[in-house]
Amino acid sequence: MMRDKRTLITGAGLISMDDKIGVLNRASILIEGTKIRDVGVDLPISADDVDESIDATGSIIVPGFINAHMHTWQTALRGVASNWTLAEYFRWVHAGLATRFTPADLEIGTYAGAMNQLNVGTTTLVDWCHNNPTPAHTDAAIDGLERSGIRAAFFHGSPKPDPKPGERPFWEVAHPRQEVERLLSQARFGPGSLLSLGMAILGPHYSTLEVSLADFALARELNLTASMHQGGGAPREPGGWDKLEKQGLLGPHINIVHGNDLGDDRLDRFVDHGMSFSVTPENEMTQGHGHPIIGRLRDRGVAPSIGVDLESGLSGEMFTAARTALVHQRSLDNAAFRSAAAVDQAPIPSTSTIATAEALRWVTIEGARMIGQLDRIGSVTPGKDADIVLIDARLPNMQPVHDLINSALMQTSLANIASVMVAGIWRKRRGALVDEMGRALDPAAWLDPLRASGARLAADVGLRSLLGDS
Numbered sequence: 001m002m003r004d005k006r007t008l009i010t011g012a013g014l015i016s017m018d019d020k021i022g023v024l025n026r027a028s029i030l031i032e033g034t035k036i037r038d039v040g041v042d043l044p045i046s047a048d049d050v051d052e053s054i055d056a057t058g059s060i061i062v063p064g065f066i067n068a069h070m071h072t073w074q075t076a077l078r079g080v081a082s083n084w085t086l087a088e089y090f091r092w093v094h095a096g097l098a099t100r101f102t103p104a105d106l107e108i109g110t111y112a113g114a115m116n117q118l119n120v121g122t123t124t125l126v127d128w129c130h131n132n133p134t135p136a137h138t139d140a141a142i143d144g145l146e147r148s149g150i151r152a153a154f155f156h157g158s159p160k161p162d163p164k165p166g167e168r169p170f171w172e173v174a175h176p177r178q179e180v181e182r183l184l185s186q187a188r189f190g191p192g193s194l195l196s197l198g199m200a201i202l203g204p205h206y207s208t209l210e211v212s213l214a215d216f217a218l219a220r221e222l223n224l225t226a227s228m229h230q231g232g233g234a235p236r237e238p239g240g241w242d243k244l245e246k247q248g249l250l251g252p253h254i255n256i257v258h259g260n261d262l263g264d265d266r267l268d269r270f271v272d273h274g275m276s277f278s279v280t281p282e283n284e285m286t287q288g289h290g291h292p293i294i295g296r297l298r299d300r301g302v303a304p305s306i307g308v309d310l311e312s313g314l315s316g317e318m319f320t321a322a323r324t325a326l327v328h329q330r331s332l333d334n335a336a337f338r339s340a341a342a343v344d345q346a347p348i349p350s351t352s353t354i355a356t357a358e359a360l361r362w363v364t365i366e367g368a369r370m371i372g373q374l375d376r377i378g379s380v381t382p383g384k385d386a387d388i389v390l391i392d393a394r395l396p397n398m399q400p401v402h403d404l405i406n407s408a409l410m411q412t413s414l415a416n417i418a419s420v421m422v423a424g425i426w427r428k429r430r431g432a433l434v435d436e437m438g439r440a441l442d443p444a445a446w447l448d449p450l451r452a453s454g455a456r457l458a459a460d461v462g463l464r465s466l467l468g469d470s
Contacts, residue, residue, distance in 0.1 A: 004033030005424070006050040011057035012390065013404045014039070017364045017379040023404055027061065031386040034424040038382055058394040060401070060408050062360070063379050064123025064151075064387035064422065065318035066367025068278040069227075069257055069307025072127045073106050073141060075113035076454035077312040080463060084313070086232050086287040093312065094160040096461045098131045103140035105453045106131070110144030112450045113311060115443075118150055118427045120317045121417045123387040124367065124377055125150050126278075126307065128200045128227065128257075130157030135179060146188060146195060149427050149436060151387065153371045155227050156180060157200030171207045171236050174214040175199060180222065194423060196371065198255075203228030204240025212240050216249040225371060227255035227278070230262065231289055241266060250275060255370060257307075260290030267293070271300045276370045279362075280309035281325040287313070294329045294362075303358070305367040318363045319412045326359040326409070356409045390419040 007030075014027035021039055028043040029036065030050070038045075047053040074081075077097060081089050101109075110127065117125050127145060132138040138156065145152040156179065163169035180199065183189060189197050201207075201215040206229065219226035244250060252274040259267070259277055270277075281292040297304055306325055308316050333353040341347060368378030376385045391412055393401050398411045420428035425436050432440045 005052070006037075007031040007052040007054065007424070008043070008045055008047070008050040009054045009056050009061070009390075011055050012059040012061045013393070013401070014061045014380060015063075015360065015404055015408055016381065017063050017361065018381045021379075021381065025404070026057075029061065029380065029388070031421075031424055034385055036380060036382050036384050036386050039380060056390055058392065059418065060391040060393050060404055061380065062121075062389050062391065062408055063364045064377065064389055064420065065121050065363045066124040066126070066305065066371075066378065067117060067122045067308055067316070067318055067321075067363075068126050068305035068367045068370055069128055069280055069309060070113070070117075070125060070316070071130065071310045071312075072110045072113035072125065072145075073101065073129055073131050074310050074312040075109040075116070076105065076450050076457060078454070079312070080458065081310065081313040082286075084287065086289060089287060089313075090160075090232075092461065092463075095162045097457055097463075098159055099161050100457050100460045101131055101137070103134070103136040105457065106137050107140035107144045108446065108449045108453050110141045111148055112144075112446045113316070114145055114148035114150045114152065115433060115441075115446060116311075116316050118148065118420050118422070119417065119433055120319075120414055121389040121391075121420055122316075122318050123151055123389070123420060123422045123427075124153070124371070124373075126153045126155060126198075126227075126367070126371060128155045128157060130200050131159050132157065133159045135182070138179065138183070142183075142188070142195070149194075149422060149425065151194045151377065151385075151422055153196045153198055153225075153373075154183075155198040155200035155225075156183060158202070160206075171202060172211060174211045175201050175218060177218055180218070180224070184222065196373070198225040198227060198371070201226050201228050202236075203230060204237040204244065205230050205232075205235045207236055209237045209240050209243055212237060212244060213247065213249070216244055216247075216254075219253060220249060220251070223253070225253050225255055227257060229258055230256045231258040231260045241269075245269065245273075252276065253372075258284055258289055259293050260284060262293065264296075267296060268300065271297075271302050277302065277304045278307050278370060279304040279325065280307045280321070281328055282314050282321060283309035285324075285328065291332065292325060292328060294325055295332055298329075298354075303366045304362055305370040306362045317414060319409065322359045322363045322409060325362060326354055326356065330354055357405050360405060360409055386421055386424040388421045389417060391416045392418040 009029045014024040030038040250273040254275045368374045
């Protein structure tokens with residue numbers, strides 16, 4: 001009987017995100033099969049006892065980043081929405097561009113988006129797919145995730161077109177039970193798989209009370225995370241949350257995305273119910289959602305997960321999203337300090353309110369917690385799945401390294417993401433995306449059809465020039 005492949009990585013600085021292991025300056029990590037077997041300094045293992053031995057001196061190893069919220073189907077529309085407010089986005093994307101997508105567009109967009117996530121160090125992608133009008137669209141998106149090799153939580157959603165005459169508007173249509181049950185029956189969502197399933201529902205902000213009650217009840221019955229956007233204009237059902245709470249439908253399986261307009265009392269109640277929160281700081285600030293609620297959550301002893309939201313408007317890099325979240329909240333805290341200070345007091349706080357280590361938790365530990373997989377991912381811990389990123393800290397933008405955490409969060413760029421492993425399999429190696437056999441992939445294989453998809457979709461709604469096509 002063949003044993004699992006054993007890989008030994010030595011010499012790297014390690015930010016484990018495990019409270020017991022902490023930060024190690026010259027760590028050794030033993031990986032066996034899909035799992036992290038051991039972590040320490042100078043592990044008593046010889047190169048003869050492993051199949052692959054990697055000297056990672058000059059690297060910083062971190063747990064794979066977890067992108068807690070992204071509409072990956074929009075990858076072929078990169079840059080199209082960069083100047084749009086939320087209102088313009090709704091009009092152009094949901095009422096226009098989204099209606100032109102074929103299953104093939106879903107597949108190539110999701111695949112290319114997942115490949116880019118691997119390229120930038122994301123090992124787990126929460127794909128919030130709300131442009132799947134048919135089962136064929138849904139299956140195509142999942143096929144794209146599966147083909148990429150990324151770990152993914154597929155949050156099944158529903159499209160939001162303008163209603164046609166004689167059709168019920170989307171806010172009056174409950175989430176399709178039959179479709180969710182069909183997906184749950186698929187082996188690729190089975191125990192131990194890289195794929196898991198959640199529900200991307202409308203919630204009381206975007207649906208009637210009847211629909212919300214049905215959707216929340218279905219998520220509880222099927223034991224699935226139910227995630228919903230909260231914010232962006234007036235709610236469809238102003239008293240909806242009170243009625244859902246009275247029905248006992250709130251709990252840790254409910255995930256709030258954004259939440260910028262939530263009042264303090266409502267936020268208190270959500271925290272009391274153990275609900276999770278996913279913040280997309282860059283897009284919330286650029287599209288007009290309002291200030292991200294990170295500070296308000298911290299005041300209540302709660303930490304958010306972080307997502308990119310949409311590459312149709314901005315980049316997909318999680319270290320950029322984490323930095324943006326950190327510096328924005330520090331700025332708000334500093335402004336509050338100045339406002340509260342007396343005229344004769346120093347206008348600058350004595351120290352920062354949030355440490356870089358906390359921001360790293362938002363894109364690792366807290367993302368794992370949100371999708372209920374903290375026992376599998378989120379830290380470099382023996383027994384967990386081997387989802388790791390090797391950051392090349394030898395490049396000029398990171399030298400000299402004085403503090404591993406500070407350097408990993410504040411100095412890292414895409415150029416430093418050297419190698420990425422998902423469940424013990426290298427998906428990026430020495431700067432190049434690779435297949436499961438370690439062979440370099442040709443990006444043209446997916447970029448050519450991605451470009452064709454994007455050009456056709458944009459031309460259909462008169463946006464051809466915005467993609468740079470002549």
